[in-house]
Amino acid sequence: MRIWRFVLKEILYRKLGFLLGVISIAAAVGALVGAFTMLKAHDIHTEGILEEASAQIEATMADLNEDMRKATLRLGFNVVILPAEQDLGDWYTEDYGTKCMPEDYVHKLAQSTIVTVKHLLPSLQQKIKWPETKRTIILVGTRGEVPNMHSSPVQPLIQPVPEGTIVLGHELHQSLELSEGDSVRLMGTEFTVHKCHEERGSKDDITAWIHLSQAQKLLDKEGQINAILALECACAWADVDKVRSEIMTILPDTQVVEKGGQALARAEARVSAKEAQVAALEQDKQNRTWLRTSRESFASRLVVIVMAASLIWIGFLAFSNVRERRSEIGILRAIGFRAGQILAIFVSKAVVMGLLGGLVGIAAGLYTGITIGANVDQMQAGAVTLSNVADLRLAILAVVLAPFLCVVASWIPSMIAAGQDPADILQQE
């Protein structure tokens, strides 16, 4: 008969004690594996949260860009192309040019290979007296955007004013008590009110927009324009000198003026929005890190307590086992078993107990860690699975550690068993 037969038969004979030992070591290993699994589930959840937050930031930023693009028609990283002879002092004073250039310039630009300019908007602006209403207004003739023939089509920023119609600024339609669909005469020409703008708090409030061709006719400047607005030139961070250089190459007798402050404002708004989102993401990260640290700290304390309790319990069970087996130890020693063989019987039992407890503990720890981890973080079903939390190295460690701990806890009782004097036992029994 070999030693293992004594071990296995005794385990089967005293099932309860062995089972209690297995449960105890399983609890210790389970606590360890469960804690690691829960932390891993936490990390997976954190990763998900941060990925989602990053995606949300990207989506928000895309929405923001679109909103900004629409909301800042007049802003943007825009330049105004003026005739070369235009006095900029006059242009700044009046906010429109007094010198004109051929309308054909805009076509030259549109047909060029210029890529930095997305939207081209020719206009003819002039401050006039509205004879019928005896008011000074800014009349803008516009034909909408001229598409760039060599770049990808983009959504127009400004819709053209249909011929025969007029778009009125807030102050104008308010004071003249006009609304969409009304008819109004301007310099002897009948117009239908196409649109009435909301208050903008700028010169736009006293501006009237009509189709460019009609404006040219009314102002007696047919085929002429006095400005080309080049909107959304490249991106907000583009180098304006590059834009200017490209335009000047195509239209050498023009000058290019940047509406820089507005572009900067938009860029800053974007940057600021992104910074806020990134800060929120960083805050999320910090919160999750803090939560992880708290859980890690709790788990480590729990694991230590459970392990200590488990070791004490296994030690107690081993002591009880030794007491219970005194007679057996006595007779085995009497018939010739060496102390080392008695020690081997008890240590082998501890190894078997540890191995079994370790395996049960790994399974229980994984199940508990996955369940608790998913519930605590209110994760969707299936977000944490065995395949993404199972750690082979941890499992190997647990399988090695459990028998080792079991042997450590049982060592003193096993040594006592091995060291018992058979004469003492046989005399007392």
Add this chain to the structure above:
Amino acid sequence: MLELKQISKIFSGPQGPVRVLSESCLSVKPGEFVAVHGPSGCGKSTMLLIAGGLLAPGKGKVLIDGQDPYKMAPNQRCGFRAGKLGFVFQQFHLVPYLTVLENVLTIATVNRIENPSRRAKELISHFSLDHRMNHLPSQLSTGERQRVALARALFNNPKLILADEPTGNLDEKNAAMVFEYLAEFTANGGAVLVVTHDVKAAKYAHRTVHLKDGKVVQES
């Protein structure tokens, strides 16, 4: 086979040292059945443990088959016991989780014997325990348990069997059976030293030794 020469043993008790054996001498020859009688506390069991190499005497010399087990290293002494001696106790001391067959085979763990299973089964059959071969000790009667203990003691073909009150828990019929088996062992050349209160042992023993206050006072 067994020689106890001038054996003394003193135990330290709560009320001072207690002299259990005092310069006692005893010998058992091969094929001899020796019974030791005496009142409780006279040192019978102590003498048996000393004779079995389990308890070193304070003074004196023990020779078993010409060798002094107390001059051997502990592990060597274990091997010596496994090879030369068989033990039978009043409480049987069977391993509770092993079957009858496994209990008899126990000594095969420490002593190499050819065909251990066959030997064990022969002994079990000899003691009329075939139908109990796969039973646990808890499923046996006391007489059967003692027969298992005897089978275990004989398994390694010992030269000397040491029995401490082997009939103490048995009825008359079973007690007689145990003594008969021991007598049979001596008839085959083995030596037996039995410590007992049972006066019927005298019927089977070649020699009866009376012990009193740790001294051999009479031999008959």
